[in-house]
Amino acid sequence: MMTSMESQRATEREQRLLRVPHDDVLQTLQRLDCQRSEQREASLKRRREQAPLPTPSPTQFKRQRLMSEVVQRQRASVDSLVQGYDARFHGKARASATRSWCKEVPLSLQVKAAKSFYEAFTNENTLPIAHCVLCYEKRMPCELTAVEWKYFLTPSVLQQATTVLQQCAACFPRHNAALVQVCRGCRTDVEDGRLPKACSVNNMDIGCEHRYPEELDDLSPVEERLIALHTPFGCITKFTVDNKTPSGMSYRKHVKGHIVVFPNKVEDLVATVLPHPLLQAIENIHISADSLILCPALS
Ligand SMILES: [Zn+2]
Ligand SMILES: [Zn+2]
Structure with missing residues (x-):
């Protein structure tokens, strides 16, 4: 009898339990979760407040300082960039508002620009019209350096190599402290005590232009x-x-x-072959003029 009553009660309890709606169960579970998370956060906060702040090591402190400097520099560069763009934009906006961009270039400025361009284009200092006395390469005067050749060519090797060149008094003046123009490459090589690369093939045996007569110019x-x-x-x-x-x-x-x-x-x-035979014939040709008619006549 008792057993049947207990089983009946158990069945009633089960039925009662089963009757709890599902939504209520979920809400209860959520509430429990929220309570648990709040408790966990509160305990963590309490622990953090109680624990002392970690002191940074010197390396960390230095790294933080460097990082802050880098950030400051980056910020400054970005600011300057933005300011530059802003200034350019404002300049263009101003030019657009005042229509100054379409103003005609004044004639004086045109003439000045053309003149300066012509002067720069014909500047003798930047035209390859000079030459180095050692390698004889055409150079711009601004590329040449004046050196005292008697002291410049002191090594005996260079003295021997430039014997033919030194025979010309026009290229290498005889007086003391005479200056000659040499290019940068020759100067570097001579100062290092070696023959310039541009002269290594001919060994300076060809000589200068003054060995040829003016008639061949x-x-x-x-x-x-x-x-x-x-x-x-x-x-x-x-x-x-x-x-x-x-x-x-x-x-x-x-x-x-x-x-x-x-x-x-x-x-x-x-x-x-030379001179041309016609040159002899030309000596025998005379031209005589008779009023308006010109006729060649052989003498
Ligand atoms: Zn040279
Ligand atoms: Zn010469």
């Missing part, structure tokens, strides 16, 4: 070749330089084969 390249003591022959091909592979089989060279130099018989040429 106006000759064309073909005329110069015709009377040269030695005439070089070679084959020059059309080429493209491959900069990626500066050496190797695929690298093209602009000279094909050997350069052959033949001696030239200038004396025969001058004696038999």
